[in-house]
Amino acid sequence: MPDIVTTDRLAKRYREHPVVHDLDLRIPEGCVYGFLGPNGSGKSTTMKMLLGLVRPSSGEIRIGGRPMRRSTRRELLGGIGSLIETPPGYGHLTGRENMRLVQRLLGLGDGQVARAVRTVRLQDHLDKKVRAYSLGMKQRLGIAMALAREPRLLILDEPTNGLDPAGIEEIRGLLRRLAGDGVTVMVSSHLLGEIDRTATVLGILGGGRLLFQGTRAELFARSAPDVLIDTPDPAYAHSLLSGGFESRLDGTSVRLAGLDDRATAKAVAHLVGAGVDVHGVRRGERSLEDVFMDLTGGGGL
Amino acid sequence: MIGRAVANEFAKMRGLRVAAVAGTLIACTAGLSLLTAVTAPAFADPAGERSWEPLLASMALAVPLASPVLLAVLASRQVDIEHRGGGWLLSQTSGITPGRLCRIKFAALGCVVSAATALQSLLLIGAGVLLGVAAPVPVGAWAGYTASVAVVNLVLLALHVLVSARVDNQLVGLGLGVLGSVLAATATGLPPWLAHTFPWGYYALATAADYRDGALVMLAPDHSAVAALGAAGAALFLLATALFDRRED
């Protein structure tokens, strides 16, 4: 699969303050790319650079193999739908009037607009003023505006932000349908759970750096799950281990994080040497959330 | 693309009461002029030779008073929707940069303002005819005055589009409009060199008839000064909007 978006050492500094460092994004065509990171990690800034709305301080962006520059921006944007930060929409106009603005500006057909509206299931609310829309409806209108041009690439910045669970599920379903139709979707979130199962490829940003990029399975494989040691006196075991290991009590066991097999053997030997009965040693379950927290240091999530 | 974008600005005017504001502008200027004129001694006999002159003179009073603040309202309403609706980014992702959007807004609002300016003069002429002014309309003086007012109005409109776009808080633009109305209304009493130094003063420079020591006289308006204001305004507006496009965060 060729990559529809690639960046090379993409960076952005505001005055001398670095916001994004040396980003090498690879977004395969046809995937749902989950762009994750805590608030302030640089997701919106990166997406704005991809859209040519913010000038990179250094590095290069290619969309569909072509460099994104001032001179190519207009043309490339014709094939990219986007929703950045707050959803757009003129409150004093109806949903239909808002869609008509987009239609007229881009010279789109009635069919394109009607399909976009149906895709986000907004067809029954078009005659309401946007001022009276719920946040979820505003998000969907914003996505419909982005979709009307039938883009190959859709860039959505936190489209689930502030939505209730039903609204989030609605957006997830929409992303899956779009990917099924062959649209590449890049979607950001500061909450892993909101796009976890929808995204086929993940990029995790922390402090402006790309901490991980790959599939969910690759992300799982990257960090070993916790080791759980069952013992009749977990408190004593914990006190013995906490000096040399990242240890905490977990019910009737001691939970040790970040151990490879050798370190596990060492921990067990240490306990046995101190006369602690070890009844069982096993690897615990780890959620993707834990992995994500580890990667991003848990800050601001 | 530009034509379609201008058409979109007209579509956005729906529900913004742009027509109502423009109507208020016309009603204020024409109505106030008429009121001032019919109560003037010089208009005591409408059939007299010089009855158009009090009408022109009263316009020079009403237009500077009402126009600046209503121009500020028009610009603010049309620009504020972009702040509140995420319209700057939306336009940018369709290839319309913020500076270009300002120019497009100016073009659309400029049509409305030019039409309103022409209409207020025509309405007053119509009223004069209805009130029985028999003398032929001094077409040159009226056309010159109307054109000059249109130029000053457009320059102020451009200024307000820029202020409303640059400063999110629309009270700033509206406050400037009120201040402008005060400045414009007092400018007739200022020496001409001083009136040249701020855009609101040019209404005074365009005045075609006024009272001097209690007597109504026709004046030679400084059309070239107004033309220079228009040229400078256009250049500065283009420069400022180009800077908006450069100013990427």
Ligand SMILES: Nc1ncnc2c1ncn2[C@@H]1O[C@H](COP(=O)(O)OP(=O)(O)O)[C@@H](O)[C@H]1O
């Ligand atoms: N226009 C700007 N000027 C200065 N700093 C900015 C600007 N925009 C964003 N930043 C800073 O860049 C960092 C990343 O912001 P952003 O890209 O919005 O993060 P995210 O979308 O991941 O929450 C933040 O620290 C923010 O304060």
Ligand SMILES: [Mg+2]
């Ligand atoms: Mg953001």
